[in-house]
Amino acid sequence: MPRYDAKRIEAHWQQYWETHQTFRTEDTIPTGEEANKPKLYVLDMFPYPSGSGLHVGHPEGYTATDIVCRYSRMKGMNVLHPMGWDAFGLPAEEHAVKTGTHPRETTEQNIATFKRQLKMLGFSYDWERELATTDPDYYRWTQWIFLQLFDTWYDADHVWTGPDGVERKGKGRPISELPIPEEILASGGASALRVDAAGNALGGLTPNRSPEVSEAIRRYQDKHRLAYVSEAPVNWCPALGTVLANEEIIDGKSERGGHPVVRMPLKQWMLRITAYADRLASELEPLTWSDSIKFMQRNWIGRSTGAEVDFLVDTRDSASGRASALRDSAAGNALGGLTPNRSPDELVIRVYTTRPDTLFGVTYMVLAPEHPLVQKITTDKQRAAVDEYIRKSSLKSDLDRTDLAKEKSGVFTGGHAINPVNGERVPVWIADYVLISYGTGAIMAVPAHDERDYEFAKTFGIPIVQVVAPAEGSGHTVEIETAAFTETGVSVNSGTYNGLPTADFKSQITKDLTASGLGKEAVNYRLRDWLFSRQRYWGEPFPIWHELDADGNPTGLMRADSAESLPVLHPHMDDFKPTGSPEPMLAKATPEWLYKTDTDGVKLKRETNSMPQWAGSCWYYLRFCDNKNAETFIDPEKEKYWLPVDLYIGGAEHAVLHLLYSRFWHKVLFDRGHVSTPEPFQKLVNQGMILGEPDENGKAEKMSKSRGNVVNPDDVVKDYGADSLRLYEMFMGPLEQVKPWQMSGVEGVYRFLGRVWRMIVDDRAETTTLSAAVVDSPPAEDQLRMLHKTIKAVTDDIDRLSFNTAISRMMEFTNFMSGQETRSKSVLEQFVLLLNPFAPHIAEELWNTLKAPQLELLENAGLLKGHNVTLTYEQWPTYDPALLVEDTVEVPVQVNGKIRAKIVVPADLDAKTLEAAARSDDAVQKHLEGKTVVKVVAVPGRMVNFVVR
């Protein structure tokens, strides 16, 4: 009993918190007195409950948020601090393939383990709000949000003012409000059919419209939805049995497991995140996120501005041998004399460039091997070589393609195109350094001013024409024989444009191209639409049906499940083995699950893809505010009260994926009026990774099973207790920094807690009683001053999430106080309150020991209630600034910047007197002897510096 017994104390208080629901946040929005409390929503990135249990990396962020929450409760805030499980995902399904255990069973076991471990660490979560993305009550609403995406199109020109009062351009609107082009409305033969598309929720169908027109409208709408089906080359991973998003592929291999990935065309669900690219980039600005994360997001979105330029194909050497459409006058005029109203059989290569000012330097063009024009412009002579190149590059995985990055490859198609600015005939090549998925899939190559083009031109002996010269005084030099010049400058060899600075040239040529119909300003994004379907079992089924014709073939038309019919549950399955083909797992479901006939007699087949793991994590922070609501995904009042998340802490590995997807969904919900804030996470902090224990060379590596350096929180808690683990993880160093684990450091904070214990408790007594040194009398002045210094330091440190320094200040307090023969009880009580956010179990125990007489009185009077016992809702200590002022200070005295003496003077001594005091010091005089003082700098209370010669 007398010794600091972490195990007993922690078990007792965890039990207490549980039975008294100490950390329960009221489900209703506070009213009356309570409404004056500021709200604080503090969120952890919820974990994937893996089979291996909690890792010491998890409690790092969780402890940080827990400190903020416990501190804020004591500051009188209404705190929301929930926890849940990102529980869909491949490992549970892979386990099912191996053992036949249903993924739900594995998932539930893993959740139980995680929950036990988190409770063991004493985090102050409101467990009433627990949720798992795999709960039907949860994914019902994931499916519902998908239907919102399915029901939304992006109106890029719509100018509107959101509930936040900010004017925006571009809005997600109901698909029923999508304007239908006249030619579609007229396509059914019925002339001038007037349609009020806005009036109809379901596909804009009106009874007086011909079936052909209705179908055309539906197909048109389907092309504009934020959730749409597209057939495109995607990343198929045979080992995982699923397609993967670009974001999930690293160096041509799957991020999970490192399996090879091949590209093949497949029909897949896509989410139109590119529509929100601009807003996702620009609305990042006001958020309190680290610059590096903002930068990574902006980079991922990769907005660039430039121009699209049309190059007419010179058909005289095309394989088809068609009559030339090229006017021979082409070369005559500045802009090639090409007229905008071209004949339909002319072939045009449209390129995207950020440097339209280098158009005069184009010496060849490149199409991506997959470009649709390749076949048309390839000459018979080159056909064999071109086909061979296409075949080879299609076989290459992305990995091979990047591996070969150093060596440029490509083949001449035999075709030529006409440079619109000077009418020159330029050869057209294909090469895999041009990607079909970016820009137009074709480039104009300017070897003189682009490194990649330069390298390619050198490899294949293509001419290099310099059209930009360094601006005068820029300090740049050009040696076009050895390297490309990629800087901006002044144009040369560019006809009438000569002498223009790059920026001016860009805007001028873009204007001229636009005027002649040969080009236009264009914006491009690195960001691609989000591939949203997977072929696995353990993910959310899509709430979508495909219409079948009389023969049972899909017509390409779709129907959505009604919101009321959700959730779409998983079918029962015994066999979880991947099909080995891109055929989804759910296609193996029973016919009852797969097929139905709708009320209008149309046969329907279920969508058998499932959603990716990102889906559930895109909106969980919303559901925490109202996790039991059966009517809607979140009550609008609760959403308004709790959102946005005030502090979000998690690993930097989610810098672009989860955090971008989540923001995208949130913006769609915002546009559709379901949430009131444009952004979900106001402040974001990334904790640094915890590395393994350093080896004998002092080198620390990432924890991993294969290195055998994984630290299990269970073991640490067993040996030292949860308070020590929490304290150590915060004491290691700054939260955001990468730092190595050192078990001896845990020992150190454990010793500190022992000192705190003995500072207050008599560790030789039979029961937990106060140390004889603790006296119930007014504190001595130095104790009081130490306390107030500590209160200020700890408070300031928590406010800036500097937990390591907060702990060291509490250590200083303890070192000082332990040395005092009598310790004021009131001072110790205040200190225990400061300790509480960091080491809550021992703090509760000490608080109750210090408060025992008062508590006993209350108990005898029958007034003892839960919140009288726990210190959770005690007021956070405040400090008196007057007590922090020292009477005297030690001031360093420098001579020529070198410290020669330290003098003790009254703290408020003015500069003149301070200088005199410094000058009279013996050591200073010695250094001033025989020298001339040219200048004296005296800063009251800080320092004195004599400048001598």
Added chain:
RNA sequence: GGCCAGGUGGCGAAACAGGCAGACGCACGGGACUUAAAAUCCCGGGUCCCUAACGGGACGUACGGGUUCGAUUCCCGUCCUGGCUACCA
């Protein structure tokens, strides 16, 4: 290659606004208590030099320059480490 973050004792680190570099902790050394050990408590410490000692001096925050009375802190250049990204036209 590009971008971001960082480089301070044997180690993790601190110095928040240009003003005493190394708080706090670990490891280490010495001492007390003990039959002994553990636990606990006390003391010590950047490096080098001078001194028997008290004490004193020089150097020191990756490296080289600069601004300043004064630089770990600001500026320029170089090197190294970690992270992200990678033919995005």
